[in-house]
Amino acid sequence: MTSIRHRLLLGLLGATLLCVLGAGTALYFSLLEETNEIGDLQLRQLAVAVPGEFAPDTGRPSPQDPEEAFVLQSWGADGAPLYAAAGKPRLPRYALDGFTKVKVDGLRWRLYGETRRGQYVQVAQTMRVRRHLAASMAWRAGSPLLVFALMLALMMVVVVRRALQPLDRLADSVAGRSPDALTPLPAGQMPPELRPVVLALNGLMQKFDDAITAQRTFVADAAHELRSPLTALKLQLQVAERATSEPARAVALARLHDRLDRSTHLVRQLLSLARHEAALAPGQLRTVDLGQLLAGAVADHGALADSREIDLGVVAPAQVLVEGDPDGLQVLLNNLVDNALRYTQPGGTVDLQAGVAGGRAMLRVRDNGPGVPEEHRVRLFDRFYRPDGHDAWGCGLGLSIVRNIADHHHAEIDLAESGEGRGLCVTVWFALAQSATSGRTH
Structure with missing residues (x-):
């Protein structure tokens, strides 16, 4: 069976871990929401800032920062491509006015499109980039939380160990006693939580002491009471052996029978007393x-x-x-x-x-x-x-x-x-x- 110390430590550490995981998950989704809002704002800004004079397959090289990994495209009023970011995949023209989510070649994209001065501009970013960005921000923000969680776990181990020391001392004081040492344990030196246990142990030891004392008294009394009838039996037997006539022998044997009856009655009563001293089940x-x-x-x-x-x-x-x-x-x-x-x-x-x-x-x-x-x-x-x-x-x-x-x-x-x-x-x-x-x- 798992010890109280292990159960307490597992419970506290498990609760701490769940709290850290819950806080990290909440932080991640919060940052993901903020990342989406910022990303959507960037999509709109880029759609406004795309130059209209670039020809197809021209434009600045794609930046290497994942945060700026956007696909910019524009079409003329006749539907002819006017601009596309270099080195980026070509997305279909969706002809929308606002935001939407699409799936292309197994990737989910966040798109923004609008028509300005006869041009249709479409800006897109993969959702994977946003999730990666949110996870990176959550890790940077949550790293101190993990460090504090480890420090808290170490402090829990130390605090639980010190808090359970009175229980260890109580176990040592009980284990170190001999069967005859039934003096009460010092309840006043124990914490309030252990005091009822100590008082219950003291009550139990008092009952043991009373039972042992009663047993010793019973054995001493029985030995004392049996000594006299046994001595009388032996003396009566010697009288019967020394009898010189049949009438004298008959009287001695009759007295011997009487002594035996008394001894049998005493032993029977002693056994009955011992049997009925135990409490009823x-x-x-x-x-x-x-x-x-x-x-x-x-x-x-x-x-x-x-x-x-x-x-x-x-x-x-x-x-x-x-x-x-x-x-x-x-x-x-x-x-x-x-x-x-x-x-x-x-x-x-x-x-x-x-x-x-x-x-x-x-x-x-x-x-x-x-x-x-x-x-x-x-x-x-x-x-x-x-x-x-x-x-x-x-x-x-x-x-x-x-x-x-x-x-x-x-x-x-x-x-x-x-x-x-x-x-x-x-x-x-x-x-x-x-x-x-x-x-x-x-």
């Missing part, structure tokens, strides 16, 4: 019915709810359409339901609800468990944070995943009590899908 968006998501979540978690004797159900089923990633929204709902079932006491209740309120779609998961004190709710979305005073095991990543998915869907999350002085009510607010909005409008 436009191709991932679909029209999703939140009511169907709730029905699927009840079917998926029914066995767990029954094992804990928890009443899991959907309150006032409704069709609520939103634009989103079906897989991501399913993960969001599964984490909310899993948290509610995990922290609700046996015999408790977990209600799921979808609806429309205030022009927005609503997805709600409510339980009547112990709840979370208001001062601790703000930290529930932090990675690996788990409130004190709960016996249920977990890794503290469920709500972090929920927040990431909600952020990618431009959704808001509200945390409140269930309304009975206990429990936790999590409400996620979405924008309604366009199809749902159109249906409600009509």
Whole structure:
């Protein structure tokens, strides 16, 4: 692809060349018109000045100056030739009174004829001579213009090169950075035309820096959180190996299975968190019915709810359409339901609800468990944070995943009590899908 410098230079030089050619062409035709006017005047003057006493084939020799290359002829009243310029072609007698153009032997001529004192005088000049004269005058007048055009072209090259130096410096400053050097570029030292580019680059580098920082934090947190369960697994395995009786070995193996389940859950949550940290691509968006998501979540978690004797159900089923990633929204709902079932006491209740309120779609998961004190709710979305005073095991990543998915869907999350002085009510607010909005409008 042609560089901006080359395109700019070609455009400027091409425009200059077109202007010079246009000016030269206009100058040529202007001079040609003036040459024709002067030539016509000379034809008339020569017709008046031709002497009448010269006999045929007599007269002065033809001048060598192309500007004076005329054919002079005269005839008497009886049509007999009286005068003809020496060394010039013989033109037919046209018997006219004024100017005309004729073509003789492939040459175009400008003729003037008049009758004076019984003589018919005819003066002619070739149009080629006039064009040659006009071109010669245009070249003499336009030569300085060409010199100035060359000087202008050189100055354009220098000016364009100097004008694009800030762009070269910007490219060098970006190319010379290491992947870890994401400090902002000095926008104040750039020309106004490059300042938006520099600000956009600084914004992009800030996003890269945030992403790299989040990745490093995630890796450090994951390594820290995996160290403890892996150490516990190894210790539990050693306990099972040292067991001296079958009942002791069975207890150790049961605990080992429990540790494995917890480690598997942690790894699964870590992978889910990493997967849903990336922004949504436009191709991932679909029209999703939140009511169907709730029905699927009840079917998926029914066995767990029954094992804990928890009443899991959907309150006032409704069709609520939103634009989103079906897989991501399913993960969001599964984490909310899993948290509610995990922290609700046996015999408790977990209600799921979808609806429309205030022009927005609503997805709600409510339980009547112990709840979370208001001062601790703000930290529930932090990675690996788990409130004190709960016996249920977990890794503290469920709500972090929920927040990431909600952020990618431009959704808001509200945390409140269930309304009975206990429990936790999590409400996620979405924008309604366009199809749902159109249906409600009509």
